[in-house]
Amino acid sequence: MEDNADVRVPVLVVGGSLVGLSTSLFLSRHGVRHLLVEKHSGTSPHPRGRGINARTMELFRTAGAERAIRQAASVLEGIEGILQARSLTDRSDHNWLIKSIDPSGALARFSPTGWCLCSQNNIEPVLAAQSRAQGAEIRFSTELMSFDQDATGVNAVVKDRKTGEHVTVRSDFLIAADGPRSPVREALRIPQTGNGELFHNVSVTFRSERLVEVLDDLRFIVCYLMRPGADGALLPVDNQTQWVFHAPWHPDQGETLEDFTDERCVNQIREAIGVPDLDVEIGGKAPWHAAERVAERYSTGRVFLAGDAAHEMCPTGAFGSNTGIQDAHNLAWKIAAVLEGSAGIELLDTYEAERLPVARATSERASARSAEHSHPGYAPPPTMGGGPGSGVLTTAMGYCYPQGALVGAEPARPVIPETLKMTGATGTRAPHMWLTRAGERVSTLDLYECSFVLLSGAGTPWQEAAEQVAEELPARLDAYTIGSGPDADLVQEGEADWTEVHRMNAEGAVLVRPDGFVAWRSEGAVADPRATLYEVLSTVLRRA
Numbered sequence: 453m454e455d456n457a458d459v460r461v462p463v464l465v466v467g468g469s470l471v472g473l474s475t476s477l478f479l480s481r482h483g484v485r486h487l488l489v490e491k492h493s494g495t496s497p498h499p500r501g502r503g504i505n506a507r508t509m510e511l512f513r514t515a516g517a518e519r520a521i522r523q524a525a526s527v528l529e530g531i532e533g534i535l536q537a538r539s540l541t542d543r544s545d546h547n548w549l550i551k552s553i554d555p556s557g558a559l560a561r562f563s564p565t566g567w568c569l570c571s572q573n574n575i576e577p578v579l580a581a582q583s584r585a586q587g588a589e590i591r592f593s594t595e596l597m598s599f600d601q602d603a604t605g606v607n608a609v610v611k612d613r614k615t616g617e618h619v620t621v622r623s624d625f626l627i628a629a630d631g632p633r634s635p636v637r638e639a640l641r642i643p644q645t646g647n648g649e650l651f652h653n654v655s656v657t658f659r660s661e662r663l664v665e666v667l668d669d670l671r672f673i674v675c676y677l678m679r680p681g682a683d684g685a686l687l688p689v690d691n692q693t694q695w696v697f698h699a700p701w702h703p704d705q706g707e708t709l710e711d712f713t714d715e716r717c718v719n720q721i722r723e724a725i726g727v728p729d730l731d732v733e734i735g736g737k738a739p740w741h742a743a744e745r746v747a748e749r750y751s752t753g754r755v756f757l758a759g760d761a762a763h764e765m766c767p768t769g770a771f772g773s774n775t776g777i778q779d780a781h782n783l784a785w786k787i788a789a790v791l792e793g794s795a796g797i798e799l800l801d802t803y804e805a806e807r808l809p810v811a812r813a814t815s816e817r818a819s820a821r822s823a824e825h826s827h828p829g830y831a832p833p834p835t836m837g838g839g840p841g842s843g844v845l846t847t848a849m850g851y852c853y854p855q856g857a858l859v860g861a862e863p864a865r866p867v868i869p870e871t872l873k874m875t876g877a878t879g880t881r882a883p884h885m886w887l888t889r890a891g892e893r894v895s896t897l898d899l900y901e902c903s904f905v906l907l908s909g910a911g912t913p914w915q916e917a918a919e920q921v922a923e924e925l926p927a928r929l930d931a932y933t934i935g936s937g938p939d940a941d942l943v944q945e946g947e948a949d950w951t952e953v954h955r956m957n958a959e960g961a962v963l964v965r966p967d968g969f970v971a972w973r974s975e976g977a978v979a980d981p982r983a984t985l986y987e988v989l990s991t992v993l994r995r996a
Contacts, residue, residue, distance in 0.1 A: 457622035464623040471759030471776035472629035473579035480586035482788035491595035495576035503770025505848040525570035539726030564895035634761035644745040657735035682723035683828040700829030750804035763811040765818040785966040798994035806856035876954035886945040900968040903928035908961040917981035
């Protein structure tokens with residue numbers, strides 16, 4: 453099949469939902485040619501997950517997609533807060549679980565961007581368009597039928613669901629972003645661990661023109677309506693006439709999807725909201741399952757799992773989709789480095805080493821968050837640990853890699869800390885600070901996308917060492933001097949001092965990976981910068 457394949461691409465991506473399309477975008481930014489196949493006829497028509505955390509927006513920012521995503525999200529602009537209530541008409545029992553995503557404005561200290569609410573049906577077309585604009589080939593109505601692999605690549609058969617035509621594809625790697633029931637994961641016989649299915653909901657889209665009058669000035673991301681016998685979660689789609697109601701579904705009690713008739717849904721929505729004659733026009737229904745499952749392995753040979761194929765999480769906190777997008781970002785630069793020959797194939801082993809512990813810790817936090825919020829339909833098992841854990845911002849941005857494509861990380865460091873502190877430690881996301889580069893204001897995070905970056909002070913030998921190492925390996929490595937004087941490539945803004953932000957002295961240097969994580973740092977001078985940097989980068993890239 454290798455010699456006779458109809459299509460030959462470096463990477464085959466299976467699954468064209470949120471994570472798969474993000475994978476395509478990140479691969480495109482690295483110049484990696486690939487084919488994405490998705491069995492459905494197009495992007496999601498249903499307004500599913502909407503919360504994009506600040507870390508994910510940082511990734512979309514460097515990938516050039518932030519502006520288009522925020523434009524697509526404009527219908528939900530300015531909406532924030534999570535409300536719990538027995539009804540919307542009686543405000544005396546309203547309980548704000550979260551009044552504001554960033555009430556103190558603390559996020560601006562850590563990031564050049566912020567959270568975004570963009571429903572899946574709005575963001576997916578943006579990601580597809582952005583990827584295609586950079587040369588990505590995306591085929592909808594195309595289903596993976598089978599695959600096998602050998603020492604040098606993956607053979608796959610895909611089917612055009614419109615014509616019935618079967619096409620053979622030969623790729624160096626296959627990335628499975630094919631959802632929680634992943635056929636690829638099943639074929640690889642990769643087991644999962646965790647608490648399994650936690651609760652079930654039916655997502656009901658509906659139109660109501662009067663609901664906005666009931667809300668008056670009330671705005672929220674989601675409202676958990678707790679009326680006994682008619683509980684559910686209400687979410688705005690455009691905050692005018694389009695809405696979603698998540699109704700608890702109990703298949704363990706014999707309930708079927710057919711039981712959710714239009715009449716039942718209309719009555720439940722009216723009762724939950726507290727307006728018996730509210731105008732409600734049902735649009736569509738889609739079941740979804742909240743679960744806590746994490747794959748025991750993230751890859752077998754040249755086939756990798758990403759997103760829901762690798763982990764399922766409770767929806768509270770929007771951790772699942774964001775973790776999946778960050779999976780894709782971690783994997784994309786590593787595959788690009790291997791394909792271009794600057795890294796050994798062993799670099800790909802660090803994908804699981806880094807992302808699997810993050811998924812486990814985050815999925816536990818997501819389940820705990822749903823319990824804390826008393827998500828409708830969720831009755832936490834008595835064996836599940838309770839009590840508050842790390843906050844959403846800390847979980848989303850403060851996670852670290854105690855091991856992986858790093859030199860000098862702390863193996864005993866907790867994957868998710870109790871509090872958010874961006875110190876520039878190895879294995880953590882590099883700190884954000886504002887700079888001026890050639891007259892343009894940029895964040896340090898804007899520097900990290902397709903190459904390693906070495907930051908050092910002006911007048912030190914690090915920049916020359918980096919230029920030598922980049923040629924010797926060879927590897928994608930950019931070097932910048934940073935400081936407050938005119939001789940620095942990057943001029944720090946205001947009173948900020950990069951050495952304090954990165955916890956080092958003026959003779960030190962920090963090496964940041966393409967995904968923005970610190971790969972290594974020297975807090976001060978070393979005897980031979982070139983030899984040190986050569987050894988460090990060779991180790992990170994797993995070069996023999």
